[in-house]
Amino acid sequence: MADKDVKALSADIEIPSFSSTAFTTPPPLADATVAIVTTASLHHPDDDDFSPTDTGFRVLQADRRDYMMGHWSPNFDTTGFALDINTVFPIDRLDELAEQGVIGAVATEHLSYAGNQFDVSAIRMDSGPAGAQRLKDHGVDVVLLTPV
Amino acid sequence: MSTLAHVFEAAGIATVALGSQRRQIEETAPPRGMWVDFPLGRPLGKPADPEFQHRVLRAAFDMLDATEPVFETFGESIDDDGTEVVACSLPPRHDPDLHPAIDEARGLRPAYDRSLEQHGNRIGAGRVVDADHVTEAIESFIRVADGTPWKEAGVPGIPARVVQDIRGYYETAAVGLSDHVPGAWAGARWFYRETEAGKVILAARQAMADSGVKNPVWFYMAPGDM
Numbered sequence: 001m002a003d004k005d006v007k008a009l010s011a012d013i014e015i016p017s018f019s020s021t022a023f024t025t026p027p028p029l030a031d032a033t034v035a036i037v038t039t040a041s042l043h044h045p046d047d048d049d050f051s052p053t054d055t056g057f058r059v060l061q062a063d064r065r066d067y068m069m070g071h072w073s074p075n076f077d078t079t080g081f082a083l084d085i086n087t088v089f090p091i092d093r094l095d096e097l098a099e100q101g102v103i104g105a106v107a108t109e110h111l112s113y114a115g116n117q118f119d120v121s122a123i124r125m126d127s128g129p130a131g132a133q134r135l136k137d138h139g140v141d142v143v144l145l146t147p148v
Numbered sequence: 149m150s151t152l153a154h155v156f157e158a159a160g161i162a163t164v165a166l167g168s169q170r171r172q173i174e175e176t177a178p179p180r181g182m183w184v185d186f187p188l189g190r191p192l193g194k195p196a197d198p199e200f201q202h203r204v205l206r207a208a209f210d211m212l213d214a215t216e217p218v219f220e221t222f223g224e225s226i227d228d229d230g231t232e233v234v235a236c237s238l239p240p241r242h243d244p245d246l247h248p249a250i251d252e253a254r255g256l257r258p259a260y261d262r263s264l265e266q267h268g269n270r271i272g273a274g275r276v277v278d279a280d281h282v283t284e285a286i287e288s289f290i291r292v293a294d295g296t297p298w299k300e301a302g303v304p305g306i307p308a309r310v311v312q313d314i315r316g317y318y319e320t321a322a323v324g325l326s327d328h329v330p331g332a333w334a335g336a337r338w339f340y341r342e343t344e345a346g347k348v349i350l351a352a353r354q355a356m357a358d359s360g361v362k363n364p365v366w367f368y369m370a371p372g373d374m
Binding site: 001002003004005006007008009010011013015016017018021022023024025026029032037039045049065066067068069070072073074075076077078079080081082083084085086087088090092093094096097102103113115120123124128129131132133135136140141142143144145146147148 | 152156157158161165167172176177178189192195201202215217227230267269272275311320322337370373
């Protein structure tokens with residue numbers, strides 16, 4: 001069992017393509033509200049777990065630290081997250097950057113999706129835009145995307 | 149993940165995306181993508197190393213200065229040579245009348261509880277099987293390994309998800325027992341190679357494969373390269 005061998009398993013996986021690349025110019029980082037959006041299937045214990053083909057999202061509150069891993073894949077290391085949530089979801093680092101004035105603010109809500117989906121059309125057409133709207137409603141300017 | 153980057157940018161939110169698999173992050177071409185050559189499951193690189201994590205974040209946020217789509221490679225790599233296992237001792241045999249895996253799982257409970265107290269339940273049991281019922285779940289896989297069809301063996305859920313709870317129980321205990329930050333995959337290698345429960349899971353997985361159970365049912369009971 002080695003990381004390179006696990007990565008090789010997905011070498012031939014079909015990758016979604018986009019005919020164009022949208023591009024948004026953010027405000028200066030020192031003025032920006034930053035959220036994390038992860039595809040690690042994190043959720044709070046009192047929220048629903050993810051099903052294998054779950055294309056929805058869960059809201060992760062910035063003032064909590066009880067984030068659980070709900071991903072179905074066995075193909076990634078989990079001890080890093082077990083030891084330090086920031087390995088996947090760097091919420092404490094964002095708090096530090098906000099205190100230093102490097103970023104304007106940390107969003108009060110962050111989002112988690114389930115990665116490793118074979119059909120991303122629902123994310124593209126439904127839960128992705130819904131998540132974006134939710135973050136916009138909370139004043140988010142910049143999103144950091146993290147996988148597992 | 150890159151799908152979300154495209155969707156969010158179209159909605160007016162700037163994104164920076166980290167990716168541990170070069171081909172995926174490069175070919176899906178998020179507006180601002182950075183390949184981080186780190187093991188899967190550790191996109192910020194190093195647990196309990198805020199300085200390293202801040203270097204990753206600084207490089208990621210620097211991409212916000214770009215005026216057009218950009219792909220970057222983070223300047224530091226973390227390798228996994230496939231050999232490290234968590235350095236922690238397994239409990240000594242306590243009850244010789246029990247299957248070794250059951251005896252072992254019971255013996256790890258204090259370490260699991262200590263780890264939970266220290267870190268919280270981030271990867272541990274509880275999705276399908278809680279910590280009080282891990283031994284019963286292992287018993288069901290012992291029966292599968294011994295030839296009982298999995299649907300008749302009392303496996304308390306989808307096998308892969310039940311295994312995640314068992315593995316999570318063990319790796320949570322290992323985190324509590326280890327006196328250092330283990331490398332990526334060291335916990336998984338420890339579970340599957342060195343623990344009695346891990347050996348039971350692999351034997352059950354093999355028995356299911358050999359008896360013609362559909363691939364998705366047994367394959368995800370362990371990392372795909374096993």
